[in-house]
Amino acid sequence: MIWFFLLSGIFLGWSLGANDAGNIFGTAVGTRMVKFKVAALVASVFVILGAVISGAGATTTLGHLGGINAIAGSFTVALASALTVTSMSRLKLPVSTTQVIIGGIVGWNWFTGSPTNFKVLTEIISTWFFSPVLSAIFALVIFKLVTFVLRKVHMHILEVDALTRAGLIVVGAFGAYSLGGNNIANVVGVFVPANPFDTIQIGNLFSLSGTQQLFLMGSLAISAGIYTYSGHVMKTIGNELYKLTPVTALVVVLSVSLVLFVFASQKLKIFLISLGLPPIPLVPVSSSQAVIGAVIGIGISKGGKGIHYNVVGKIALAWVTTPLVSCLLSFIMLFFVKNVFELRVVTF
């Protein structure tokens, strides 16, 4: 039965892989700089590494928002989220798995009467605005820097091409690692409080905690999503909002990766605290929003011409509707699971 319940998490992981890997490698594959096979392999390996090694930070924050403590509840929230992602993608609306899962958790809190930690919720919602802005700033600065360097060093167009290709793979690997670390919380975060796995000890050196096993399972589902469905997304992403060249694509991926990293790195948080600076909350942020922020940042640095503002408007609208749809769907589905299937969706 436990495995059945975990299926919705696997479904959610699959849809994250199908959609969000495009945010990391979409521009590289779309501009034909990196082959899909290479992109899928690098993305899969590094998503798994990122999830297992540094998935804990953002997951803990998500746990503070609402600790879904019955596996049927986790199942329903993850299923409602996955259905929201799939249906909104089918409607060609840019969807953020982060917003979906947050909406789902709040829906669970609402249905079960559990308190919602508004401090954490505000922190998370603020990152929905802050992360694209930060991504735009990163993109603007990096783009200016890259253009300045390229004008100074007089590299041959073919050398720039070779360097950009290598950069897209290396930065893509970093992005996939950060995506795994940051977004694994969206996939299996809701299962953590009701985690069914025990720690596995392999010899004396290596152990895999129950949560890490959940992360591994989730990241394998993400990889499956990358291999089976993301190719289509990768080939269409990127140019919709603004025409990207391979160099600007590299800037976008680097900016997105940095944003994902900043919101997932526990070490960075500790470092900032040690400097007496305000720490960045470890929150699952949306790679889709970060991409949009970065692309707009590049558009601004080029004088703001050529940005398709109607697309920006459509995206902004989706940012408001996504969590609401997911919250409502989660509430309705929990009602059915509890009253029709008579399953316990909360433990008091």
Next chain:
Amino acid sequence: MKILFRKTKELESQIEEYLDLIDRAALVFVQGLRYYFDKRTDEFDQRYKDLRTMESKGDNLRREIENKLYVHTLIPESRGDVLGLLESSDEVLNRLAKTLLNFSIENPDIPEEFRALYLDLAQASSSAVESMVKAVRTYFRELQSVRDYINKAQFYEKESDKIAEKIKRLVFETDRDLSWKAHLRVFAHHIELIADDAEDVCDRLAIATAKRYE
């Protein structure tokens, strides 16, 4: 870094070699014409043969470069422009060889008083080609300087227009046969077309450069 650039270095040197070829062909053309006027037939024939060899070598090099760009899907966003530049540059090379071939076949009777003008015209066209080659070279490495060389190429093209016009007017002011006048006009026109072709390459280049600045 060396491993990263190994493939591209080879292609880079092939592009350089191709541009060198066109640059040298323009010089050989002027030299060939000089020998033609000096009636140094053997040396003229040798220059003409050299140009034919350069033309076929250029064709092979261009095909090889184009093939590599496609097979390795290199510079996807500029590939169309680069291929267009290489192909239109090839037309310049062909025009140089074809013009000297026409001299060899038709053996036009150019009197002493016109020779300096024809050489000036050839020199202006050759300079247009030289500037065009420099402009194409800088497109690959130093985008900001492309405009300077395009300007020079355009200047020499205008010069060649003026000289060609002068030749045509002077030719038609003489009392010679219309057939002779027409023959000399055609040869002035042939040499003038070399600079026109170079200018066409520069026009393409200006657009390609603007696209890379986008």
